[in-house]
Each structure stands twice: as structure tokens, then as C-alpha cells.
Amino acid sequence: MVTLKQLAKELNVSISTVSKALNNSDEIGEETVKRVKELANLYNYRPNKMALSLKQNKTKTIGVIIPNILSRFLAKVLFGIEREANKHGYNIITCISNESLDKEKESLQLLGSGSVDGFILSVAQESQVNNEIDHFKRTISNGLPIVMFDRVAHDVMCDKVIVDDFDATYNATKSLIREKRKNIGFISNINDISVGKLRERGYNKAILEEGKQEPIVLKIKKKDDPQKKIKSFFKKNKGIDAIVGADSSSGIIALNMAVDLGLNVPKDISVIAFASKSDSNHTFPKLTTIRQHAKSIGTNAAELLIHRIENAAANERMKTKIVKTSLVKNKSTL
Secondary structure, three states: OOOHHHHHHHHOOOHHHHHHHHOOOOOOOHHHHHHHHHHHHHOOOOOOHHHHHHHHOOOOEEEEEEOOOOOHHHHHHHHHHHHHHHHOOOEEEEEEOOOOHHHHHHHHHHHOOOOOOEEEEOOOHHHHHOOOOHHHHHHHHOOOOEEEEOOOOOOOOOEEEEEOHHHHHHHHHHHHHHOOOOOEEEEEOOOOOHHHHHHHHHHHHHHHHHOOOOOEEEEOOOOOOHHHHHHHHHHHOOOOOEEEEOOHHHHHHHHHHHHHOOOOOOOOOEEEEEOOHHHHHOOOOOOEEEEOOHHHHHHHHHHHHHHHHHOHHHOOOOOEEEEOOEEEOOOOOO
16 A cells, blocks of 8 residues: 555655645645645555554544434434534444443443544433433543433533424424314323423423313333324324324324324324424325424534534533424325
């Protein structure tokens, strides 16, 4: 493999000049930059990343820990993270916690032993339920910055990227009230985690402000059969004329169940849920969705972490970026 030294010798310039030219330094003239890059391309030159990381004390690698690989939302966040990381010359290593506190701790410990410069993560369900945060604090105290997204631990001092879960659900519920819906239900399959609680609070606020009905809430537990629970929910609340789903699964099952029970959607009942465009494309009628803009969440998380890594000495205040959701109307609402 050709080296910087060999390129410099053939071009009759210093090693420093070659290095600066390859990194588009303003100190090097355009003609020299062009000559250096043409020769580097001819020899298929690639920088030695291991040598660079030793010299700079950086791995140029980000550790990403997500709770669930099957989630379409998390897959899109991951896409946004990787795309932004690549722009800045960073690679990513992804671990899956499978909602386990122990697995989350293991991933932090494994990657934190010299493999990465920092972490982007969404907190595992077990960590949130048990309010376990010491492993995050320990990682940060060891000099590795963390950016949390979606599910975050508010007592951990780190950068965060979240969506407006409370406001999004509040506004979605208000839109159903404007449709003259009188009995609006809320169904959640994520009631144990922070975003699920925020979404329920947003729904409750909108209902209690209106003052014409009491909240009608179904919380589906991990051990439950969602189909049976939602069917029973409809039979118990026969006058229900709208549903807000805290997650895509709840919304899609509720819409399908309403159709199976002979209800006309949206004439008899409206359905809104946190879901993606592709989720909506697989329902009939097409589901009205609250979009979280997952790729934007990933992009923002990567930007925050890379800035924190590359400005470690700046001691800047921690930031929380809020990505606004969008209510996308489709055929499941009036």
C-alpha cells in the first residue's frame, strides 16, 4: 500500500503538504491539491485509520445502542445517524439492548474500552422501568460523551434529541375534538417508557380541557394479546368514536379491529397513531399518522455527538434538540 511519504517523494513536496492537500487545507494552492489528489487516486491511496486514531487519540467511530432492531422508527434513526456520521468521516458500531438493562451495560462497557469516541443511544425499557442511570453517568465520567434520543434519562447530564411527544398527542386529540368526536379513546403498547407516558399525558390534557368526557385509556402489557385486549376494549366502550394510538401497533390493530367489528372508518370512528408513511400504506383505509421524522432525529443526534467529540475542551452546556412532529391526514379521519 502506498504511503504519504511515497506520494510526497514522487511529487517532490513535503509529507505535510500532501497531508494538508488531501484534507483540503486552505494553506495549499488549488493546483497542488489537484496534483496530490490525482496521484493519490492513481495509487488508490487510503489513510491508515489505525495510525490516525493513535496519533489523534480518536477512533473516528461512534457506538450506537438501540433497544429493538425490528422497529421501523429505530431503523430510520439509524439510517440518519450513519449518513451524518459518514459525512464527517466517522464509522458506527451498532449494538442492540433488546430492552435489557444488563445488555445495555455490557454494550457500554465493551465499546467504551477504546473502540469508540462516544455513544448515541435510546434507553432500554428495563433501564427506564428501574430508573437505572449509573451506567450512563459512569461512561460520561470516563470521558465518553453520550447523546440520547427518543427515550431519554432526564437526570443524566448529556445532549438529547427528542420529539414533542406531549404536544403531538395533545394536538392530535384536539383535531379529533374538532371533528366533533364525543368519546375519544387512547391505546398504548408503550406505557412503561417515557415517551408513552408523555403521550398519555398529552391525550389526558386535551380531554380534560374539553370537559365533555372522561379519559378512556387502554394500556397493553407485554404479556397481553393486543388483538384480544383491543377487541374487548371496543366491546366495553361501544360509544367510542375515535382512537389515538401511542404507537403504530396500537393504531393499526385498532383500525383493523374497528373494520372487523363492522364500523365504518372514518364515518363511525376516526383513528390516529404515531406511525410512519410505510405503516399507513399498509392499512385500509390509510391511517392518519403522527410522523416523528426519524431520519432527522438520527441526523441531529450524530451532529450533536460529533460536535461534542471534536470540541471536548470547550465545556459547552448540554443541549436538548426538539424535532417537531407532523400530523399527516389520511383516510382514517374526517
